[in-house]
Amino acid sequence: MSDPSAGALSVSHLSKRFGDRFAFEDVSFEVGYGEVFGFLGPNGAGKTTTVRTLGTLIAPTSGTATVTGLPLTPENGVEIRRRISVMPEAPGLYLKLSVMENLRCFADLYEVPHARERIDDALRAVNLTDRTNDACGGLSKGLRQRVALARALLPDPQVLFLDEPTSGLDPAAARDVHELIDGLRQRGVTVFLTTHRLEEAERLCDRVAILNTTLRTIGRPDELRDRLFHQTLTVRTVAPIATPERVFGAIPGLDSWRADGSATYILSVSDAVAAAPAVTRALVAADADVLSIAETRHSLEDVYLQLVNDDESVKTP
Amino acid sequence: MKLSWRRVRAVLVKELREYRRNGAIIAAMTIIPVVFVIQPTIAILTATSAASGILVHANLLLYMLAVPALVPATLASYSVVGERQQGTLEPVLTTPTRREEFLLGKALAAFLPAVAISYIVFVLFVAVVEVFAHPGIAAAVIRGPELAAQLVFTPLLTAWAIWVGIAVSTRTNDVRTAQQLATLASLPTVAITSLIAYKVIPANTAVAVGLGAGLLVLDRLGWRITSAAFDRERLVIGTKQ
Numbered sequence: 170m171s172d173p174s175a176g177a178l179s180v181s182h183l184s185k186r187f188g189d190r191f192a193f194e195d196v197s198f199e200v201g202y203g204e205v206f207g208f209l210g211p212n213g214a215g216k217t218t219t220v221r222t223l224g225t226l227i228a229p230t231s232g233t234a235t236v237t238g239l240p241l242t243p244e245n246g247v248e249i250r251r252r253i254s255v256m257p258e259a260p261g262l263y264l265k266l267s268v269m270e271n272l273r274c275f276a277d278l279y280e281v282p283h284a285r286e287r288i289d290d291a292l293r294a295v296n297l298t299d300r301t302n303d304a305c306g307g308l309s310k311g312l313r314q315r316v317a318l319a320r321a322l323l324p325d326p327q328v329l330f331l332d333e334p335t336s337g338l339d340p341a342a343a344r345d346v347h348e349l350i351d352g353l354r355q356r357g358v359t360v361f362l363t364t365h366r367l368e369e370a371e372r373l374c375d376r377v378a379i380l381n382t383t384l385r386t387i388g389r390p391d392e393l394r395d396r397l398f399h400q401t402l403t404v405r406t407v408a409p410i411a412t413p414e415r416v417f418g419a420i421p422g423l424d425s426w427r428a429d430g431s432a433t434y435i436l437s438v439s440d441a442v443a444a445a446p447a448v449t450r451a452l453v454a455a456d457a458d459v460l461s462i463a464e465t466r467h468s469l470e471d472v473y474l475q476l477v478n479d480d481e482s483v484k485t486p
Numbered sequence: 487m488k489l490s491w492r493r494v495r496a497v498l499v500k501e502l503r504e505y506r507r508n509g510a511i512i513a514a515m516t517i518i519p520v521v522f523v524i525q526p527t528i529a530i531l532t533a534t535s536a537a538s539g540i541l542v543h544a545n546l547l548l549y550m551l552a553v554p555a556l557v558p559a560t561l562a563s564y565s566v567v568g569e570r571q572q573g574t575l576e577p578v579l580t581t582p583t584r585r586e587e588f589l590l591g592k593a594l595a596a597f598l599p600a601v602a603i604s605y606i607v608f609v610l611f612v613a614v615v616e617v618f619a620h621p622g623i624a625a626a627v628i629r630g631p632e633l634a635a636q637l638v639f640t641p642l643l644t645a646w647a648i649w650v651g652i653a654v655s656t657r658t659n660d661v662r663t664a665q666q667l668a669t670l671a672s673l674p675t676v677a678i679t680s681l682i683a684y685k686v687i688p689a690n691t692a693v694a695v696g697l698g699a700g701l702l703v704l705d706r707l708g709w710r711i712t713s714a715a716f717d718r719e720r721l722v723i724g725t726k727q
Contacts (some may be wrong), residue, residue: 181726187723224580227719247582250516263500263506270500277496286643320577454617 175238176201177328177359178223183232185218192218195232196384199329200361200376202327205354206372208363211477216363216378217258220330223361232296236326251279255324258333260317268297268316272306272323280322291319294470295349311342318349328359335366347373371469385476399424400441401465402448404434407458416455420447435465489590497591501565501619505599514560515599519553519607526550527611530619530627538622548551550608554644555675558600562651563668565592567658570721577579585716590709593648600644608636635694642701643679646673649708656716659724 178200185192193215200206210216223236225246237252254374262271267453272291292298295315300308305316314334321329333352335343343366350373353360364370370377371390378387386393389413409432410416417426419435422444424437438444441464452459505511526549534540569575578588616624651668658664676698683686693725 221722225718226576226579226722247584250580251582253580255577257573257576257580259573259576261577263504263574264505264572266500268505274496274500275577275581277492277499277580280490280492280582317577324581348642471590 175235177204178234178236178361180207180234181232183219183222183234184230185215185222185227186230191215191382193290193380194383196380197232198378198384198387200328200359202359203354203357204375205350205360207370207371207377208361208380208471209367209370209377210363210380215382216380219380220255220332220361220363224253224330225249226255228274232476250324251324253328253330254321254322254324255330256317256332256334258336260313261315262305262316262320265304267302267304268292268308268319269301271316272320275320275454276323281323281325287323287325288319294322294352295319296345311345314338314342314346317371318346321330326358328361329353330361330363332363333365334362335364335369343369364415367468367470367473377469381472381477386472390469392474393469394467397435400439402436402438402441402445402461403429403450403461403465404436404448405460405462406432406434406452407460408432410434410452410455412455416451416457417448420444420451422447432460442471487584487586489584489587493587494591494594497583497588498560498594501592501595502598505595511561512599512603515557515603516607518556518560519603522553522556523550523611525706529669530615530623533620534560535620535622538620538626541623541626544685545632545683545689546627547683548630548635548679548683548689549593550611550636551639551643551679551682552724553607554604554640555647555672555679556669557603558596558644558648559651559668559672560665561596561600562593562648563655563664564661565596565652566655566716566721567661567664568655571661576722579718579722585718586709586713589652589712589716592652593645593709595642596642596648596651600648601641603646604640606638609726632689635689638698639701640693641699642705643675646701646708647675649705649712652707653712653715656721 176199178198180199181197183196184194187447196219207214208219218227222229223241225232225241228243229241236249239245241249241254263274266274269288272288273284277361281287289298292301297312297315297317297319300312305313308316318334321331337345338346347369350362362374364372374390375391376387377393379385402427413426413428413434417423418435422439424439426434426436429435436444436448445462445464449459449464495623526546530546566575569578617626637661650671654667654671655664658667678687682689682693687693
């Protein structure tokens with residue numbers, strides 16, 4: 170039975186073990202309808218295995234999940250696969266067949282109504298209408314990836330799993346894929362995106378999760394930054410401040426500070442916007458010749474590297 | 487479970503299109519039976535009419551039943567493991583296609599050309615014997631019941647060879663291993679047809695009915711057993727844990 174109150178994906182303490190090795194362990198998260206959800210992690214973190222598990226290709230060792238409201242069980246496999254679509258990392262096209270023949274085959278496998286119209290829509294969405302009769306074996310990697318995306322769009326899925334959709338693509342082809350994902354978001358399609366490209370996740374995803382066998386963190390990219398890093402202000406002056414401890418020590422809301430070179434100071438604050446005027450006043454009062462006061466913004470890459478490096482340091486003490 | 491014939495047809499059409507674009511597949515299927523019939527053809531064409539007395543007591547035409555057992559082995563054994571190695575299997579497995587539908591489509595795609603090739607080779611063999619062999623020899627070799635046996639048993643033996651080949655293909659990780667195992671697995675069938683041809687097993691109505699019924703059951707079971715052996719997880723990750 171489908172649970173209408175459940176989100177697009179609801180995963181609870183899900184694990185998959187191969188022998189004595191966990192591919193992923195005790196993973197829990199929720200993904201709402203219409204959300205673009207990024208799933209990040211280093212190689213071997215368990216991202217693809219998670220996609221395959223939620224796509225009913227492999228069975229979890231323990232835990233539960235619902236996909237489009239349906240419990241993830243072998244009995245629901247066909248119905249779940251009818252509602253979702255998975256684009257694996259490798260396009261897996263029939264290279265001897267044309268683009269149209271590949272899509273026609275999958276339209277029939279999904280039992281898509283009005284197949285020809287749906288194929289035309291999918292081809293338009295990926296800008297491939299002029300290559301329909303080309304053999305897939307003659308297409309570039311980027312074009313093959315687009316055909317695979319068109320194939321994934323055919324069943325008009327409620328949840329679309331994209332496993333490294335821009336892997337190996339040049340920047341222009343990757344940008345096309347990004348625009349397509351943006352378009353899907355506007356159409357209300359739930360997208361589960363695994364990627365190595367952190368700027369891609371930051372740009373496209375409403376929320377991200379970072380997996381390294383276990384789920385390390387989950388949230389909006391800006392939330393993760395704030396959660397993991399203090400906000401900082403970087404102060405640059407023309408000459409070193411004579412008594413910086415006296416200047417910075419009296420500023421309210423300043424947690425700590427350190428010198429970074431001769432005339433640069435990194436100030437750790439709880440709220441950068443509130444602290445900046447007080448810092449400016451203190452510097453002026455101390456007769457310091459200020460070059461700049463700037464908030465240092467951490468990227469999602471910083472968050473990712475911090476978490477993954479933490480794991481590495483735990484593994485190799 | 488209700489089968490979707492649209493999905494079965496999708497797999498079948500895809501396979502037939504790939505055969506058409508890859509002439510080597512059909513050539514490889516044709517070479518085996520052609521090589522197989524060279525020796526009996528030469529033997530019959532060089533036989534004098536005095537040999538007709540011996541041949542009338544043999545069931546030489548039934549020897550040709552080995553052809554449908556051999557022809558589909560290569561194709562069937564490639565069907566699943568080949569797709570897996572090309573990376574085209576995973577996208578199919580993510581669709582709502584049931585394993586029974588996928589396998590039936592694959593089996594039909596191997597069945598149609600294999601039966602056609604077997605019949606064509608048989609008809610050519612009979613035509614050559616009829617036209618070029620001594621009249622007495624042709625009459626001794628070509629007999630009504632054996633023609634009927636060929637007609638009936640060719641599809642039954644082909645289907646059995648296909649299910650064995652696909653079963654091997656679902657459980658192996660390498661195309662070459664699958665093809666060697668499937669060829670090996672078809673040898674018992676070849677042995678039985680040869681034993682009947684040389685009258686070690688009597689060729690009578692009771693044996694024909696028994697073998698026919700047995701093959702029908704095996705063909706039906708073959709689909710079920712092969713479907714049961716088709717494990718998505720094993721096919722996707724290589725091993726079942």
